[in-house]
Amino acid sequence: MRPLLLASAAVLAFAAASSASAEEGMWTYDNFPIARANQTLGTNIDQAFLDRVRLSSVKFGGCSAGVVSGQGLVMTNNHCVATCVANLSTPQQQYGETGFTPKTREEERKCPGATAEILTDISDVTERMHKAGEGLEGQAFTQAREAEAGRIETEACGNEPKIRCQVVSLYRGGQFKLYKFRKYSDVRLAWAPEDRAATFGGDLDNFSFPRFAIDAAFIRLYEDGKPVETPVHFAWNADKPTEGEAVFITGNPGATQRLLTMDQLATIRDVVLPLDQLIASELRGRLIRYSEEGEDQAFIAMDPIVGVENTYKRGLGRMRALTDAQFIQAKAAAEVDFMQRYAAANGNGPDPWGALEAVQPIARELYAPTALLEGGTGLGTTSVAGGSQLFQWAKAIVRGAQERAKPSDQRLAEFADSRLPGVESGLFAERPTYPELEQIRLEWWLSKTREWLTVDSPYVRTLLGKESPEALSARVVSGTKLADPAVRRALWTGGLATVQASDDPMIQYVLSIDADARAVRTEWENKVKAPTDRASEQLAAARFAAYGDAVYPDATGTLRLTYGKVEGSDVPGQRFGAFTTFAGLWDRATGAEPFKVAPKLMAAKDRIDPNAVMDMAVSTDTIGGSSGSPAVNARGEIIGANFDSTVLTQRNAYGYDRNTNRSVIVTTQAVTVALRDVYGMDHLLTELGVSR
């Protein structure tokens, strides 16, 4: 007889191990396997290479970037400056349509609310952090550790506005490091191509290769009104890349879940991804229809649609990974290997797998209310209030006022003294908001929350009272004054009494639902986060014991270095060579969106070498957050920027699979062509040292 389906998916192979295989790993800079990388790639990098690359690596919002000149010029993806471009645009002057092409530095324009950071120091604070949580359980455990992290950050950075300190949890609590960043709060847009040149193929080609997209842009770091001097930077390499050559990617991959147990992954497969994906699909539908209502609506909805489609497709790739029997078998086999090593070493010691299994029914039950009402589960992509900007500002104002009334180490972690500058810079940024869009987001969120938690949930009764999602969202959006940054600033500086006395309906609404939101957070932290953190810490220790430091930590949005090769792919459903060229672009164009070539790019067709490489595929290990990450050759020269990966690569969240893993890079050759032959950005070419 055959084994059963569900049993067969876990057929136990004992070959796989939990240690990293060749080219796998999003390594921290202080534990990068130099020798193994050199051996695998045939390169000869050293510690000096690592230091140079690290100091040329920039964190830019949720993206990554690289310094490419001595005058603070930084390359990232065009999609990483999309919000900036949208903020600088008006319905009359849409830089997304035309590109943003200042011919002098004076015309470079500040991106509202944007900051950029460079990681300068790493030090170990594991002992202090572990000690802070000793003997504690539930929310007390979580809060004590968060308070300690806040103290460490404040001690190290004080109130210095140009430095940011962050305690980073690695190996799911196995290690804690203090990261110190040089921070730049004046970031200006220096060049962006036409949107269509960067997004050719749109959502349809997204998470695919071949791509034909120049998804690159330049920002510049300023301080005191002047470009920042950046003596350490990447040299610009405008040459055609070579198949098989080594590629290092330096960036800030957002979050992987490779160290989760199979039980934890099942919660993601059965609960987290279905909720996130199903409601995101509905928002997508609402936004698409809205965008068809007129030209202004199309402009307003463009950026949000791109965002939701991107998140959705990432989730789709993950759903596929978690329902791919072969992939899951390999994960399960690795877990069995780890369990056996652990059992051999620990006998009747604690059972972290059992502890995590026991948490799952609770996590499954609490995920929806926590994700929808408070956020911060660390598991999914659903966000409170549907991502309404006005709501987020109101929540920051309300919570900020409540929390700042307490000593720093008793506050919610995100309002510790060391974090306040970040909160303020987001809150005071001059960003346009669009009432119709805000209303669509809120209405959708209210109606989905009601649907998933049910009408009879006490939370839903607080959320809606006797109002409908439609009426409530319309009322608070039309009545609020928070679109005005001066109003936000006044409320923030006014403090709790001012906030409570405000008659702004969005502020009043956030105040009215805040107790419930705090309650779900407390429950999540007590029943899910704290026991998960504790068991994960045990697993981390066990993993070090079993595999030594040949393991790397899950991605946490902090700086990592990965390595691989320029290479095509030849697995079912994903067959392609390593490169695309401009000739391929002209060939793929149909004239209908999203396969319409951007007008300025089209006009330059005759000037462009058809064999110049646009994009390339590499085997290097990446995940969301790596967008804009510099792709660097073995000499430390920048050869491109990571901007995409294939849909099969989304399994990367749970495990690196060298066969399918392909990141997609826009080449410096393509960017050089765009600057020179399309957008006439001669002053930037000179700055990059490109001879024309």
Add this chain to the structure above:
Amino acid sequence: MRPLLLASAAVLAFAAASSASAEEGMWTYDNFPIARANQTLGTNIDQAFLDRVRLSSVKFGGCSAGVVSGQGLVMTNNHCVATCVANLSTPQQQYGETGFTPKTREEERKCPGATAEILTDISDVTERMHKAGEGLEGQAFTQAREAEAGRIETEACGNEPKIRCQVVSLYRGGQFKLYKFRKYSDVRLAWAPEDRAATFGGDLDNFSFPRFAIDAAFIRLYEDGKPVETPVHFAWNADKPTEGEAVFITGNPGATQRLLTMDQLATIRDVVLPLDQLIASELRGRLIRYSEEGEDQAFIAMDPIVGVENTYKRGLGRMRALTDAQFIQAKAAAEVDFMQRYAAANGNGPDPWGALEAVQPIARELYAPTALLEGGTGLGTTSVAGGSQLFQWAKAIVRGAQERAKPSDQRLAEFADSRLPGVESGLFAERPTYPELEQIRLEWWLSKTREWLTVDSPYVRTLLGKESPEALSARVVSGTKLADPAVRRALWTGGLATVQASDDPMIQYVLSIDADARAVRTEWENKVKAPTDRASEQLAAARFAAYGDAVYPDATGTLRLTYGKVEGSDVPGQRFGAFTTFAGLWDRATGAEPFKVAPKLMAAKDRIDPNAVMDMAVSTDTIGGSSGSPAVNARGEIIGANFDSTVLTQRNAYGYDRNTNRSVIVTTQAVTVALRDVYGMDHLLTELGVSR
């Protein structure tokens, strides 16, 4: 060490068996377990009861219904007449808003395209059907059997317009029966309440209990312009129902998948449900936003939104069932029991489980193209062209013309002579279409097909050429004349030459993509349907051998009888008593949609006994298609109509779980109250024999 997640989900318990447990089963009338039902319920029903109930049972489109007077009066759900109500309404006269309340029979209005049927005879044709497929493989096997079914139907029914014959496959090919129906082609609407009275609580309360909805309506069967005489009918029981009393439900449950193997269920969980649910969510979002664009749009979108939300939530309940470890364990245990009995009896015989396992990778690959381009997979809810009515008509015209040029037994099954009257009645029905709605459906379908099959799929190239989904859908919808029934009739009667010569863009479009649609169908039938049918037939024989006729067939949209009790529920997430009352309705009303009481119902509040029962929960086994099914007591009196079930009951598709299974019934008491106290339908009360 603990077992792994995926292994633990299949922990093998050997207690469960594949035979039906008490109250389980959607039984055919020729194999109903009279003795067991009587024993379980303490009743005393007999064959005469079965005959009477069967002849009072009506199939009405995708719904069920019951004859309640001697003059052809039939009760069903209001949501089963929603299309009829919409078709009879105009933006100026919206019967959904006002209710449809003719005060005489002369004012009863014909439902366009509606037919109703009563099952009169059942005979066995298993041997003939099995013989037809002997020695054949792939599409030849499928076609030979379909041709034989067509021959059997034509032999038995000829061209008699008042009779319909249908060969029904039971036990997934284990048995074939010839069902003969008396058919009524003039069905008129006799009463419908205000929509809000029937849908109170809307999508939020749908698939829940307690419900407070009078989801009932009356139609009447006509022939030769006169009401049909129906001497056999249910007696009307207007009394309050009793907790614990026996309830039989007679109706046409659409489709269950209880006999599928665990491998087949995994395909549904991993491939079918995600595709169906994710794209339905997006359509839902598009329709919701469209409905907010104005009053006409709200009217046009109402019915489609209800439809998509209903389908979506049904799928959600199924996703939950297939990811519920306990439920799946029980299914897996039953499969193991069956496998062991089979192995004991068959030694080295054929391995139907292995054959079905081998089909799954192909089914997983072909589901998306087949569901999106041709339909008829029998697995999911995704429909071709997004359910566009104009497209469906065009496809019926094109395919009908092509197929009618061949002998009946060489045609696609749905165009065999015996099926043509059904095709024609759908095609010639006078139904309004709304161009904007049609365009939304087509655009969504084209864009989702492109997304799921990818831009580079040859199918997608045929489907779109160089057009965008937006432009193509706008072009064919604005240009087509198929909204006019005379145009459809002329094309149908004109035959293939007329169709090919037509310059109607919808016809031309369907012609242009038809070869691809036929190709995916052929591939599906060869590689999935035929081997699945063959293995399923082996499993059916094995099941009879192992469990005798204590097994019932999967639901197939044909008449079944089920039994259970009036009963509340007390499982986590689903706790409620057996009844709701009008007092509960007044209490639940908030004044905001969807918790706003219908105006006429509200106006009657003082006349209504607050303790009258509105709805009740019963343990009886149902599934979609049972909507409108008569709920009958042990004396054969009608006491209600099935209209809903709880979301946990959706697991019913895969297995009956007495603890969670609760169908929701609108009571005849509530209908009596509505007719008497709200809508003044005195002539109907007289006809039902209710004293006032």
